[in-house]
Amino acid sequence: MKVNAESIWGDLEKIRKKTPLIHNITNYVVMNTTANALLALGASPVMAHALEEAAEMVQLAGALVLNIGTLSPAWVQGMHKAALRARELGVPVVLDPVGAGATPYRTRTLHELLDGTGLGIIRGNASEIRALVESGATTRGVDSTAAPEEALQAAQTLAQIECCTVCVSGAVDYIVAGEKIFRVHNGDPLMTRVTGLGCTASAFCGAFAAVNRRYPEAAAHAMAVMGIAGEMAAERANGPGSLQLHFLDALYNLTREEIGARLRVEP
Amino acid sequence: MKVNAESIWGDLEKIRKKTPLIHNITNYVVMNTTANALLALGASPVMAHALEEAAEMVQLAGALVLNIGTLSPAWVQGMHKAALRARELGVPVVLDPVGAGATPYRTRTLHELLDGTGLGIIRGNASEIRALVESGATTRGVDSTAAPEEALQAAQTLAQIECCTVCVSGAVDYIVAGEKIFRVHNGDPLMTRVTGLGCTASAFCGAFAAVNRRYPEAAAHAMAVMGIAGEMAAERANGPGSLQLHFLDALYNLTREEIGARLRVEP
Amino acid sequence: MKVNAESIWGDLEKIRKKTPLIHNITNYVVMNTTANALLALGASPVMAHALEEAAEMVQLAGALVLNIGTLSPAWVQGMHKAALRARELGVPVVLDPVGAGATPYRTRTLHELLDGTGLGIIRGNASEIRALVESGATTRGVDSTAAPEEALQAAQTLAQIECCTVCVSGAVDYIVAGEKIFRVHNGDPLMTRVTGLGCTASAFCGAFAAVNRRYPEAAAHAMAVMGIAGEMAAERANGPGSLQLHFLDALYNLTREEIGARLRVEP
Numbered sequence: 045m046k047v048n049a050e051s052i053w054g055d056l057e058k059i060r061k062k063t064p065l066i067h068n069i070t071n072y073v074v075m076n077t078t079a080n081a082l083l084a085l086g087a088s089p090v091m092a093h094a095l096e097e098a099a100e101m102v103q104l105a106g107a108l109v110l111n112i113g114t115l116s117p118a119w120v121q122g123m124h125k126a127a128l129r130a131r132e133l134g135v136p137v138v139l140d141p142v143g144a145g146a147t148p149y150r151t152r153t154l155h156e157l158l159d160g161t162g163l164g165i166i167r168g169n170a171s172e173i174r175a176l177v178e179s180g181a182t183t184r185g186v187d188s189t190a191a192p193e194e195a196l197q198a199a200q201t202l203a204q205i206e207c208c209t210v211c212v213s214g215a216v217d218y219i220v221a222g223e224k225i226f227r228v229h230n231g232d233p234l235m236t237r238v239t240g241l242g243c244t245a246s247a248f249c250g251a252f253a254a255v256n257r258r259y260p261e262a263a264a265h266a267m268a269v270m271g272i273a274g275e276m277a278a279e280r281a282n283g284p285g286s287l288q289l290h291f292l293d294a295l296y297n298l299t300r301e302e303i304g305a306r307l308r309v310e311p
Numbered sequence: 312m313k314v315n316a317e318s319i320w321g322d323l324e325k326i327r328k329k330t331p332l333i334h335n336i337t338n339y340v341v342m343n344t345t346a347n348a349l350l351a352l353g354a355s356p357v358m359a360h361a362l363e364e365a366a367e368m369v370q371l372a373g374a375l376v377l378n379i380g381t382l383s384p385a386w387v388q389g390m391h392k393a394a395l396r397a398r399e400l401g402v403p404v405v406l407d408p409v410g411a412g413a414t415p416y417r418t419r420t421l422h423e424l425l426d427g428t429g430l431g432i433i434r435g436n437a438s439e440i441r442a443l444v445e446s447g448a449t450t451r452g453v454d455s456t457a458a459p460e461e462a463l464q465a466a467q468t469l470a471q472i473e474c475c476t477v478c479v480s481g482a483v484d485y486i487v488a489g490e491k492i493f494r495v496h497n498g499d500p501l502m503t504r505v506t507g508l509g510c511t512a513s514a515f516c517g518a519f520a521a522v523n524r525r526y527p528e529a530a531a532h533a534m535a536v537m538g539i540a541g542e543m544a545a546e547r548a549n550g551p552g553s554l555q556l557h558f559l560d561a562l563y564n565l566t567r568e569e570i571g572a573r574l575r576v577e578p
Numbered sequence: 579m580k581v582n583a584e585s586i587w588g589d590l591e592k593i594r595k596k597t598p599l600i601h602n603i604t605n606y607v608v609m610n611t612t613a614n615a616l617l618a619l620g621a622s623p624v625m626a627h628a629l630e631e632a633a634e635m636v637q638l639a640g641a642l643v644l645n646i647g648t649l650s651p652a653w654v655q656g657m658h659k660a661a662l663r664a665r666e667l668g669v670p671v672v673l674d675p676v677g678a679g680a681t682p683y684r685t686r687t688l689h690e691l692l693d694g695t696g697l698g699i700i701r702g703n704a705s706e707i708r709a710l711v712e713s714g715a716t717t718r719g720v721d722s723t724a725a726p727e728e729a730l731q732a733a734q735t736l737a738q739i740e741c742c743t744v745c746v747s748g749a750v751d752y753i754v755a756g757e758k759i760f761r762v763h764n765g766d767p768l769m770t771r772v773t774g775l776g777c778t779a780s781a782f783c784g785a786f787a788a789v790n791r792r793y794p795e796a797a798a799h800a801m802a803v804m805g806i807a808g809e810m811a812a813e814r815a816n817g818p819g820s821l822q823l824h825f826l827d828a829l830y831n832l833t834r835e836e837i838g839a840r841l842r843v844e845p
Contacts, residue, residue: 065452073609073625075340075381079506084551089506090410090452091340094383097414104413104451114609116628116652118383143624146638147631184638185599185624237830239613239623284618285826292552296504332719342607342648346773351818356773357677357719358607361650364681371680371718385650559819563771 047226047264049304055256055265056298060086064106064254068247069093069123071113071142074240077288081244084295085269087251093119098126106254108135109247112153113142113186120153124161131162136253136262138165140246145175145183158206164259166202167211167246170195177201187236192218196225209259213245217267221260228264229308230271232278238288245270264309272306273298314493314531316571322523322532323565327353331373331521335514336360336390338380338409341507344555348511351562352536354518360386365393373521375402376514379420380409380453387420391428398429403520403529405432407513412442412450425473431526433469434478434513437462444468454503459485463492476526480512484534488527495531496575497538499545505555512537531576539573540565581760581798583838589790589799590832594620598640598788602781603627603657605647605676608774611822615778618829619803621785627653632660640788642669643781646687647676647720654687658695665696670787670796672699674780679709679717692740698793700736701745701780704729711735721770726752730759743793747779751801755794762798763842764805766812772822779804798843806840807832 065088070078075091082089092101095118102108108130110123130137139161141154154176157163166173169188174181177198183189192214199210199220209221215233219226235241248266256262277290332355337345342358349356359368362385369375375397377390397404406428408421421443424430433440436455441448444465450456459481466477466487476488482500486493502508515533523529544557599622604612609625616623626635629652636642642664644657664671673695675688688710691697700707703722708715711732717723726748733744733754743755749767753760769775782800790796811824 063454071625072339072606073613076343076506076610079340080551080555083504083506088452088454090413091338091381092410092414093381094416096384097382097416100414100416101452114625114627115631117630143626146624147626147634149628149631149634185601185622185635187597187622237617239610239617281827283827283830284614285823285830288614289552289556289823293548293550296550296552330721334719339606343610343773346607347818347822350771350773355719355721357680358605358648359677359681360648361683363651364649364683367681367683368719556819556823560815560817563817563819 045224045258045261047261047309049307051261052265052268052303053300055252058255059251062255063088064251065090065104066107066109066247066250066254067092067102067105068109069119069126070109070111070243073113074243077240078244078247080292081295082247082251084292085248085251093122095122095125098122099129102126102129102135103133105135107138107250109138109250110157111140111142111243111246112150113243115153123157127161136164137161138167138246138250138253139163140243141168141172141176143183143186144168144172145181146185151175163206163208164253165209165211165249165263167213167249169242170212170214173202173210173212174198188214192216209263211263211267213242213267219260219264219267224260226260226264227310228267228271230268230275230306232275234278234281234284234287235274237284268307268309272303312525312528314528314576316574318528319532319535319570320567322519325522326518329522330355331518332357332371333374333376333514333517333521334359334369334372335376336386336393337376337378337510340380341510344507345511345514347559349514349518351559352515352518360389362389362392365389366396369393369396369402370400372402374405374517376405376517377424378407378409378510378513379417380510382420390424394428403431404428405434405513405517405520406430407510408435408439408443410450410453411435411439412448413452418442430473430475431520432476432478432516432530434480434516436509437479437481440469440477440479441465455481459483476530478530478534480509480534486527486531486534491527493527493531494577495534495538497535497542497573499542501545501548501551501554502541504551535574535576539570579758579792579795581795581843583841585795586799586802586837587834589786592789593785596789597622598785599624599638600641600643600781600784600788601626601636601639602643603653603660604643604645604777607647608777611774612778612781614826615829616781616785618826619782619785627656629656629659632656633663636660636663636669637667639669641672641784643672643784644691645674645676645777645780646684647777649687657691661695670698671695672701672780672784672787673697674777675702675706675710677717677720678702678706679715680719685709697740697742698787699743699745699783699797701747701783703776704746704748707736707744707746708732722748726750743797745797745801747776747801753794753798753801758794760794760798761844762801762805764802764809764840766809768812768815768818768821769808771818802841802843806837
């Protein structure tokens with residue numbers, strides 16, 4: 045497994061060419077921005093949560109992205125049904141454990157989703173990843189109260205238990221799978237002042253997994269593209285309003301050269 | 312019936328003067344952008360889906376717009392109730408069959424909405440319009456996999472069966488009613504990279520129908536204004552992020568002269 | 579109680595330093611823009627409506643903001659549960675009575691929320707505030723059909739009955755509590771062409787109440803910051819699309835000097 049400008053560019057070209065359908069069961073806050081970011085990346089988003097169609101929609105999809113940001117029982121049912129069908133079909137499943145630890149309901153729902161969903165990638169902030177592993181760890185809402193390195197051990201434990209790739213995003217993004225760790229240093233602090241860019245990162249994990257079944261690579265590619273487009277946007281922005289606009293424009297126009305010049309990944 | 316710069320401008324001035332209330336029962340992804348586009352056009356949007364108030368809200372409305380993008384049973388019930396009241400009151404009803412053919416649930420729901428709703432205008436992409444008529448036609452998600460001209464015959468059949476105006480949007484927009492066909496050539500391919508502009512087009516069909524009961528004209532006016540504002544925005548944009556911003560600004564400032572200089576409609 | 583540039587700046591610095599969690603149970607249309615505005619202001623937004631977690635989430639919050647824009651029974655249940663817990667804990671509660679008077683369901687739901695919720699601040703447009711007090715007053719959808727001064731008496735009655743602060747927003751914002759009235763003259767008419775800026779104002783009332791329990795001051799501070807950022811944005815904007823972007827950027831960068839130079843408040 046390797047992550048470099050060529051491997052990122054190769055996957056990005058595949059996404060732009062194949063326009064994989066990414067099936068999102070996600071929260072109300074970010075649906076619009078997630079859809080726009082997937083379109084700017086080159087993928088084709090669909091949002092469909094109803095129990096009546098969740099399984100059928102996933103049959104058309106290149107990846108399924110589950111995000112519990114504004115969860116309620118009916119939506120969680122749709123997630124389980126879609127995830128079950130995804131597992132049967134071998135469709136990659138990404139989980140974004142938004143607000144894990146903030147309320148018992150979130151933590152309980154997440155543990156049910158972890159049980160036997162056959163997740164490919166879990167992406168969360170440091171507080172959320174810790175809350176999935178350390179009983180008693182708590183989050184204050186949906187913004188992280190810990191640095192990503194503080195969640196590294198939790199990420200390794202979670203990756204081992206769930207046999208999946210775990211991505212802890214923050215100032216540095218850690219992508220953990222077994223003994224392997226990628227560290228992505230791209231990004232800009234202003235990105236934390238735009239709602240839902242973490243959710244976008246999870247959706248991008250889905251888009252890259254749709255064209256690359258080596259999930260640690262796919263997740264690292266997704267985080268690198270997020271970070272590179274985000275730092276390009278931050279350089280042009282006067283604040284979080286203009287960052288959002290420039291982020292979509294930068295994604296849409298992202299070139300091999302820009303990736304090569306900006307990528308900061310270890311190892 | 313005629314569609315030219317004067318007829319478009321006349322209706323646009325009516326919308327700006329009367330600010331008709333447009334009642335949308337629509338999907339979560341586009342609610343914000345639909346509301347903003349209706350405000351920029353000059354109309355007054357309201358979103359209200361609950362069975363408890365759907366009928367009462369439609370009494371205040373100049374048009375009702377139904378969009379099944381993120382459908383679920385409770386919302387569909389609200390749609391039926393609102394549509395029934397709209398028919399009693401003579402309020403124009405527009406249907407956007409998002410993702411028709413993608414899942415059996417969508418197709419089934421759409422056929423129930425078609426039965427006796429008394430639709431004024433149906434607007435969809437080519438895949439969706441075909442899926443409403445051709446059993447076995449399928450869509451991959453919510454983006455079209457066919458060119459609009461491939462759906463022309465389906466549109467004519469649908470318009471005849473439902474006694475309504477059918478609009479197939481795409482590189483060229485076809486507005487079909489009986490023997491009549493308008494073709495609108497305005498627009499820009501970058502518009503397909505912004506989520507929900509199709510849904511905005513449906514909402515605009517509602518806004519124009521609120522001031523003009525000749526539905527083929529209303530639909531053609533809506534598509535022309537969409538396309539003109541969209542191509543003006545695309546000229547100023549660096550990507551899909553900035554397109555969205557310039558689209559709203561162009562709509563808000565749209566002049567009679569800009570419409571006259573840019574309109575490309577047949578016949 | 580006083581409202582001046584120093585008092586506003588003092589509260590704004592507290593928000594930026596403490597980043598209070600603002601728990602919103604709000605409508606689908608504005609969730610994204612409300613979250614972004616709270617982040618740009620310096621607060622930390624969370625949206626959580628489910629009965630299963632509404633009470634637990636409010637325990638983490640600095641304020642609770644209830645907004646009935648796209649209400650349905652399950653959401654209203656979540657609002658009641660969260661409000662009850664907020665009252666037990668002394669967490670400030672803000673109510674935005676979107677579309678009060680438009681349908682009997684809205685009016686009925688609002689009266690249930692008023693009964694014993696222990697509201698700190700009610701913020702609405704003139705039509706909505708009147709509909710809460712004057713039986714028979716009606717709204718046409720969610721946009722106001724009355725000037726704010728026409729609702730001044732209704733606001734005073736409502737403030738007295740509910741023992742809370744009432745804010746009527748419009749060309750001039752009136753903040754009423756007991757005998758006290760603040761008038762905020764900041765803002766720009768273009769703000770009415772962007773959906774959800776009223777909802778943002780309510781969320782800001784929550785953010786300021788989280789750091790200042792003198793609710794009339796908190797509400798006046800919120801409206802002043804809205805108006806100042808809004809007029810700065812309008813000066814830079816070409817229409818409602820760019821206004822939205824500049825509004826977030828202006829909020830994020832807002833300085834003591836800008837507040838001092840622009841504030842227009844009475845008395």
